Amino acid sequence: MKLSHTLSVLAATLGVLCSAGRAQPPATRPNILYIMSDDHAAHAISAYGSTINATPNIDRIAREGARFTNCFCENSLCCPSRAAILTGTFSCRNGVVDLSTPLDPAKTTLPTLMRSAGYQTAIVGKWHMHREPTEFDHWDVLPEQGVYHNPDFLTPGKRTKETGYVTDIITDKCINWLERRDPSKPFMLLCHHKAPHRPWEPDAAHANMYEDADIPEPLTFNDDHATRSDAARRQKMAIEDLTPTDVKQTPPPGLTPAQLKHWKYERYIKDYLRCVASVDDNVGRLLKYLDTHGLTENTIVVYTSDQGFYLGDHGWFDKRWMYEESLRMPLLVRYPGHVAPGSVCDKFVQNIDFAPTMLDYAGAAAPESMQGASIRPLLEGKPTPAWRTSIYYHYFEEGTEHHVAAHYGIRTDRYKLIRFYSEVKAWELYDLRQDPHELKNVYADPAYADTVKDLTAQLDALRTRYGDTNEASVKRPAPPPAQPKPAQPKPEQPKPPNPK
Numbered sequence: 242m243k244l245s246h247t248l249s250v251l252a253a254t255l256g257v258l259c260s261a262g263r264a265q266p267p268a269t270r271p272n273i274l275y276i277m278s279d280d281h282a283a284h285a286i287s288a289y290g291s292t293i294n295a296t297p298n299i300d301r302i303a304r305e306g307a308r309f310t311n312c313f314c315e316n317s318l319c320c321p322s323r324a325a326i327l328t329g330t331f332s333c334r335n336g337v338v339d340l341s342t343p344l345d346p347a348k349t350t351l352p353t354l355m356r357s358a359g360y361q362t363a364i365v366g367k368w369h370m371h372r373e374p375t376e377f378d379h380w381d382v383l384p385e386q387g388v389y390h391n392p393d394f395l396t397p398g399k400r401t402k403e404t405g406y407v408t409d410i411i412t413d414k415c416i417n418w419l420e421r422r423d424p425s426k427p428f429m430l431l432c433h434h435k436a437p438h439r440p441w442e443p444d445a446a447h448a449n450m451y452e453d454a455d456i457p458e459p460l461t462f463n464d465d466h467a468t469r470s471d472a473a474r475r476q477k478m479a480i481e482d483l484t485p486t487d488v489k490q491t492p493p494p495g496l497t498p499a500q501l502k503h504w505k506y507e508r509y510i511k512d513y514l515r516c517v518a519s520v521d522d523n524v525g526r527l528l529k530y531l532d533t534h535g536l537t538e539n540t541i542v543v544y545t546s547d548q549g550f551y552l553g554d555h556g557w558f559d560k561r562w563m564y565e566e567s568l569r570m571p572l573l574v575r576y577p578g579h580v581a582p583g584s585v586c587d588k589f590v591q592n593i594d595f596a597p598t599m600l601d602y603a604g605a606a607a608p609e610s611m612q613g614a615s616i617r618p619l620l621e622g623k624p625t626p627a628w629r630t631s632i633y634y635h636y637f638e639e640g641t642e643h644h645v646a647a648h649y650g651i652r653t654d655r656y657k658l659i660r661f662y663s664e665v666k667a668w669e670l671y672d673l674r675q676d677p678h679e680l681k682n683v684y685a686d687p688a689y690a691d692t693v694k695d696l697t698a699q700l701d702a703l704r705t706r707y708g709d710t711n712e713a714s715v716k717r718p719a720p721p722p723a724q725p726k727p728a729q730p731k732p733e734q735p736k737p738p739n740p741k
């Protein structure tokens with residue numbers, strides 16, 4: 242142990258000598274453990290004030306590090322958010338605008354740059370980029386969405402069925418990789434959970450949580466959408482739209498429509514929170530691994546989700562909209578000695594900032610193509626007078642299952658202006674100070690005329706700045722190919738009478 246420590250110090254010293262002139266000597270660079278769940282809304286994390294569940298292990302990251310209260314995605318959908326995180330760019334630049342476009346292998350991605358900077362890179366769990374993650378040193382990923390129970394995993398040239406529950410298996414695989422890694426190099430491990438994505442299938446250990454509880458409905462559960470545009474009346478992501486597969490039971494007979502909505506909500510939210518509980522347990526396992534292997538001090542731990550989610554808010558499940566519940570991402574970051582324990586940051590950050598941040602800590606420059614900025618100064622409490630005061634959002638994918646119309650918009654500290662520009666053509670404006678739950682669209686209110694004018698100009702400026710001025714870029718899925726009809730059994734022919 243002592244000898245290996247001496248050798249690693251020697252190796253580190255040689256590394257410093259060999260890398261004179263580089264931004265940072267390799268031995269001082271932190272490891273990065275990036276844990277991202279799928280569709281985990283910030284309001285289902287107790288560190289963010291959840292009133293319906295407790296997440297003690299995720300909360301530990303907030304208690305020992307920083308909690309960001311204004312982290313937003315740029316396109317609230319799995320593949321687009323993941324592509325934005327990997328490339329540091331908006332959907333319009335990285336091309337992954339929807340759930341079906343693969344991430345172009347020619348695009349520069351975070352793992353490629355981290356590997357060039359001397360990091361060991363690994364991804365375990367949900368990848369969902371419609372191609373193999375060959376830019377990682379190690380990859381062990383779910384095919385597409387993956388499944389909760391006994392999931393298949395893809396590794397180079399191989400597909401293997403594993404036995405067990407997906408969240409546990411992903412964590413096991415992460416720990417196994419940490420055990421086998423080369424300890425002379427820093428690592429970047431992306432631990433990407435499938436949970437708590439639809440269809441919200443809990444494991445046996447959490448199957449009975451909340452069994453006797455009645456989870457309260459959110460404040461906006463019965464939002465009538467009266468002042469919203471027609472986009473809200475076209476959507477198919479209402480609690481009432483939850484399918485038999487989602488709710489997994491037949492409702493009791495004789496329920497009124499309101500009772501059936503509540504029954505479906507209870508079925509949905511309990512399974513969602515049970516999946517979250519397993520994620521939280523497994524976050525605890527990884528934190529414990531760092532503790533017991535002397536890695537806590539020199540490892541940045543990130544907890545986030547690819548976007549937010551509706552937990553019955555506005556009467557919905559799913560994501561996609563620019564409204565707060567799906568726009569927001571949880572973002573917790575721990576780095577002992579560098580990030581003050583229990584710190585809270587309300588600056589506007591986005592998923593496009595994640596890659597530049599990790600590169601910054603790796604001592605590598607973010608390429609010009611990246612549109613985000615390193616949040617390192619925010620993490621370290623440094624002054625950031627020129628930091629952004631508004632964020633840009635663009636959701637492209639319309640015409641698919643949930644029928645959310647394409648829209649883009651700007652969010653400032655006080656306002657949110659949304660433009661629906663394709664299947665629905667309309668504007669919405671919310672005054673978040675007066676109306677934090679976004680229940681009243683005030684776009685047509687003359688009292689806001691000057692605000693509309695000012696925000697429209699700001700929105701135009703952001704669209705120009707980010708190179709997203711083409712409204713025709715909305716993606717619609719191609720019509721499904723005509724399926725050949727299954728062969729019909731031939732009707733039985735009457736037997737000819739026996740010739741005599």
Ligand SMILES: [Ca+2]
Nearest residue numbers: 279280319547
């Ligand atoms: Ca997602």
